[in-house]
Structures are given as C-alpha cells and as structure tokens.
Amino acid sequence: MGAFKEAGWEWDFRWRRPLFDNEIEMAVSFLSDVTQSTIQAHKGDQWEWKADPSGQYTVKSAYLVLWEELSEQQQDGAFEELWKLKLPSKFVIFAWRLIRDRLPTRVNLNRRQIQVGELTCPFCGGEEESAGHLFLQCGKIISVWWESLSWVGLSGVFPNHPRQHFIQHIHGMVEGVRSSKWKRWWLALTWSIWQQRNNIIFSNGSFDANRILDNAVFLLWTWLTNLEKDFNMHFNYWSSNIRAAFLNRGG
C-alpha cells in the first residue's frame, strides 16, 4: 500500500521520512509521466501503483494516499488550500514539505544523523538552520516579509512555525486583497528563499534580499500569466505597481 515499486527500488509513502530534492524530482516527473501516458510494460521496468488494487495509477488513488497521510495530521485546511491554488506540482510539493517541516534543512538533516558539517543558517551565520528560522525568523529574511506585508497594509508578529505562518497568511487578509494571488505569494516567496539558500550552500552565492523579492515577484507573475485568462499585463508595468496588483479586487 502506498508505494511505487520498481525492480530493486521502492519508495514508500509510509516511511514518513523527508524526501531529498533528487527524490522529489523523481517523484514529480514520475507522476507527470503516468498521468500523461499509459505505462509501457515492454519497456523493461514495470511500475506497480500499490495504492489501487488494480495496480493502475489514478488521480483519485493518489489523492487518497495523500489524504490518508494528511488525516494523521492536524486538520487545519492547509493541504486543501495548497491543492486549490492549482500551481505546478513541484511548487505544491515544496510548500507541503515546508509546512510539514520535511525540507532538508541542516537541522532536519542532522536530526536524521546525516553529516552536515555545520548547522548554522547560510543567510545570517548566527542561528541554527531550522525551517522556522531560515524562512521566517532570520534577521536577514524578516525584512523581506515585512516589505511584502507593507504592500497590503499588514504588519505584525509571525508564528515561528511554517504551518502556522501559512495558515495565518491565508486567513489573515485585509479586505480587498486578491486572495488567491496573496496565497500564491506565500509559495513564490518561500520558493525564492529556498532557491537562494541552495545557491549559497551549493554554488557559493551570496545573500541578496532584493533578488529574493525580485525572483518571487517574477515567479508570481509567470503563474498569473499562465493561470488567469484575463491577466495580460506586461511584467515591468505590473511589478512596478505591485501594491496595486495585490489590492485589486477579485481573483
């Protein structure tokens, strides 16, 4: 139950361990492959989708596997909210891992007895790199959140766990904020933070708060361009009027 099986290789949802980035890429590409085509048995490797008695992958059975996993979690609507944003699966899976604190931060890797050398946050070098610190509490990152909150007239104290932060973000909206846009903003910004973190750790990059914001704004714009039929604003115009972009009614 709940596992993909291939000759000599198995990935079980029930291990409940965090997936590494290369594994998640594998899972995402597998899921997108099987939804697009019938599995070719003569190709050698044979996949068996064990979540369905027929062995065939169905969206419903995948949803049930995820749902089953979720049902052991606190039921706060976070998963449904993510699912409803209709974003490409790699972003949804990223956010879901963040919300469940399953990203391979240095603290999480260390907890799993994986040698990471140092535990410190690659942004500030001061505190340990937990998800709560890296994404929310780090002195270098908090100003990035404040900046975007100011666009919609919000300020305040953050919960220090990503799950609570996400819930507060999607529910604590001021009137007039374009809600799906604002919800997607959380994903765009956390994704951009994670990309810069990886760039620093793996490619010797340096911290740049403006680049985190710029990349997140661009990512959100590409989503809106692809997802909203009536959205056809030029990027330069839209991004230089970002406050208005969030405060327009609807969407």
Ligand SMILES: [Zn+2]
């Ligand atoms: Zn830090």
